[in-house]
Amino acid sequence: MPTAYITHSDCYKHLTPMGHPEQVDRLRVIEDSLAKSNFDTLLRISAPVGTMDQVRLCHPQDYVLQIKNACPNHGYVTLDGDTHVSVGSFDAAMRAVGGVCSAIDLVIGGEARNAFCATRPPGHHAETDKSKGFCLFGTVSIGAKYAMKKYGLSRAAIIDFDVHHGNGTQDLVWNEPNIMFVTSQQMPLWPGTGEVSETGAHNNVINLPLKPYSSGAELMDAYQHSIFPKLAAYKPEILLISAGFDAHIKDPLANLNFSTEDFKNITKMLCEFADKHCHGRVVSTLEGGYDLPALADSVAAHVNVLMEHAK
Ligand SMILES: [Zn+2]
Incomplete structure (x- = not known):
């Protein structure tokens, strides 16, 4: 079975102010990197628009409409200190929701091994x-709840x-006994x-704070010795990954020392x-990663391993 690669051109339409680290070029460098011939066997899928029912697995309808209505016709609106919306932001966020749900469909439906x-x-x-x-929306949590509800x-x-704490995911699954959330983050850090x-x-939440300048080996050691025994006992039927690549040593927003x-x-x-433990089911979704060359290389390495495991 193949590895599914899911994206959509609408995700280029979420514009952020000049100099903002979460920029359109992040997606561009990932697409360029995955256009190389060694990624030819990816099952390339266009992300559908997420539905209101899907978003409402995690967010009240009023909030969803508030985000939709906040998107201006021109320029940007600042929702908080560093979160902005432009004309295409709602559509982009809904593609992210539809994308993760379609990844779940492909992986559980047996059309892709992972995504x-x-x-x-x-x-x-x-x-x-x-x-x-x-x-804007808790994409990965929506994916987990969708998998449980639909299947x-x-x-x-x-x-x-991701190098930053997944506070949103933690909030969305806090009262959910059937979703285990494991998050590693640099601490102190935003x-x-x-x-x-x-x-x-x-x-059901495991926080794994890492000191500044920690290496990837330290994280892997923690997984092998303390996380995997707990996860194995929990018996999850699917693994979703919030794949942020900003723990990379070159990333401008943090101070961990992970390599590609x-x-x-x-x-x-x-x-x-x-x-x-999970029938090989892995659905990974992009979070952070702000040094463009490091992001492109790290995503390529990540997807390459997914493909090796899909054979
Ligand atoms: Zn981050």
């Missing part, structure tokens, strides 16, 4: 009724290796949450876990 969604805006900072940190899965796991003591209402090779190895480690 990567290259969509923007990212999602893991968006809370139930609050946009935050470049994010009757008993349990899902979300892994977040948004400031993500302490070990934040465990969810059902001990580390992202390859982390992906391998997660795919091996999924092979053993």
Whole structure:
């Protein structure tokens, strides 16, 4: 079975002010990187528009309409300090939602072994009724809840290796006993949450703070020794990944020391876990990553491993 690669040109229409790190070029460099011949066997899928029912798995309708109505005809509207919307932002965010749900359909339906969604805006900072940190809708959480609702899965796991705490995902799954959320983040760093003591209402949230300048090997060590035993006991039927690449040593927004090779190895480690415990089902969706060459290389390494595990 192939690896699905899901994106849509509408994701270029979410414009951010000049100099903003979450820029259109992020998607452009990823697309250029995955246009190379070694990615020819990807199952390339155009992300459908997400439905209101899908977004409402995580957000009240009033909030969704508030985001839609905030998008101006010209220029930008600032929703909070660093989250902006332009004319195409709602459509882009709805493609991100539709993209992750279509990835779930492909992977659970047996048309793809695993999937990567290259969509923007990212999602893991968006809370139930609050946009935050470049994010409008909690894409990865919507994917997890969609998988459970549509396919009757008993349990899902979300892994977040973005350098920033997945505060939004944590908020969206806090009371959800059937979704385990594991998030690693540099601490101290924005948004400031993500302490070990934040465990969810059902001990379903695992926070893994990392000191500045930590390496990828330290994260992998924590997974092998303390996370995987808990995850295996939890028995998730699918693994979703909030794939942020801003823990890269070259990233301008943080201070971790991950290499491109580390992202390859982390992906391998997660795919091996999924092979053993989750029928190989992995759905990964793009979060952060702001050094363009490092982002392009890291995504290529990530997708390459997904493809190797899809054979
Ligand atoms: Zn981030």
